[in-house]
Amino acid sequence: MPNWIYTHNLNPILIKLGPLEPRWYALMYLLGFAATYQLIARNPRFLGMGFNKDDAMDFLTYGFLGVILGGRLGYVLFYNLPMYLQKPWEILMVWTGGMSFHGGLIGSIVAIMLYARHKKIPILRMFDIVAVPAPLGLLFGRLGNFINGELWGKPTAGNWGVVFNATGGGPEPRHPTQLYEAGLEGALLFIVLWLAFRYAKNLKEGSLGGLFLLGYGLGRSVVEFTRIPDVQLGYLLGTNWLTMGHLLCVPMILGGLAMLVWANRPSAPSLQDSLAQPISKTVEKAASPTSSEQPVPEAEEPPSENNENK
Structure with a gap:
């Protein structure tokens, strides 16, 4: 059988510009933002949303800030609070790493x-719209x-497997859980796009x-079984398998089930009808003052000799 063992030797620093050392990780965030913008703004009929470029930029700005702020605060609160209480200034040092997916999810939901x-x-x-580019x-x-x-x-x-010796993983091959999750997100993207374009009317x-949640x-719960828990937390509740990631996935699963149940109530509008309403027109309608709407006078019936006042 072929041996698929790779030794990780990638430099996380993209380029050195004097004292500045921008990282590939930051570039990946920017590429994700740009790809999402292209998907939405460059396709005016994307899912029938009617997003124009201004709508797309506003929407993505909200989402980007929610992901960054939520991801950082989530990491601080869920994974390393004691350390950040001792060194609170390091909360702002986002470039050093330390982001939580679940925190980013909460932040993006609020946004x-x-x-x-x-x-x-x-x-x-809005959740349907976000579910498409999120993966x-x-x-x-x-x-x-x-x-x-x-x-x-x-x-x-x-x-x-991948040997992460240079970043503390030791000489033994390990599960590349980052790539497992990247594959998961790619599969989710395919499924959501396929359903949206093929079965929106149903x-x-x-x-x-x-479905996304x-x-x-x-x-993510399945991938967690192959991940190493955070050193400062370890496995939870006296088990040798339960991680913080498992616990944080529970609200996602329950929330997704609740949304699907609520979405399939008899009186719920269809996805196709919902997405057929352009965002721009919705905004313009909401922004129009009701006081400016003048009622159209009804045409008066011409007098007739046969009409009687009763």
């Missing part, structure tokens, strides 16, 4: 809700993790958002 409220857009419709951004993020040589998995006895509003939560 989406704020955007939807600001633009007067139904929240479930693309996550895929780039996991590739950044792999280049950094971080978040590697347990040692593997199979004929595939789906209900909120279905894509619920459920699918990622289940997939």
Whole structure:
């Protein structure tokens, strides 16, 4: 059998510019942002959303800030709070690493809700819209993790694996969990796009958002069995398998199931009807003052000798 063992020797620093050392990880975030923008803004009929370039930039700015702020705060709160309480200034040092997917998810959900409220857009419709490009951004993020040589998995006895000796993984081949998750996000992207374009008329509003939460939560839970827990946390509740990632996936799975159940209630609008309403027109309608709408006078019936006042 062929041997698929790779020794990781990638330099996480993209280029040195004097004291500045921009990293591939930061570039992956920017590429994810750019790819999502291209997917939305360059396709005016994308999912029937009617996003123009201004809509797309506003939407992605909200989402980008939510991911960055939520991801950083999530890492601080979920994974390394004691250390950051001793050195709170390091919370701002995002370039040193330390982001939480689940924190980024919470931050992006808050940002989406704020955007939807600001633009007067139904929240479930926004979750459906976000569910399409989200796996693309996550895929780039996991590739950044792999280049950094971080978040590697347990040692593997199979004929595939990656040696992360240069980044603390030791000489034994390990599960490349970053690539497992990148593959998961690629599969999710394919499934969501396929459903959105092929079966939109048979789906209900909120279905894509619920599918994304459920699918990622289940997939990430499986990948967690091959990951090494964070050193400062270890395995939880006295087990030799339960990680913080497992616990944080539970709300995702339950939330995804709840969204799917709610989306498939009899009175729910179809996904096709929901996405057929352009965002720009929705915003313009919401921005128009109701006081400026003048009622159209009804045409008066001409007098007739046969008409009687009663």
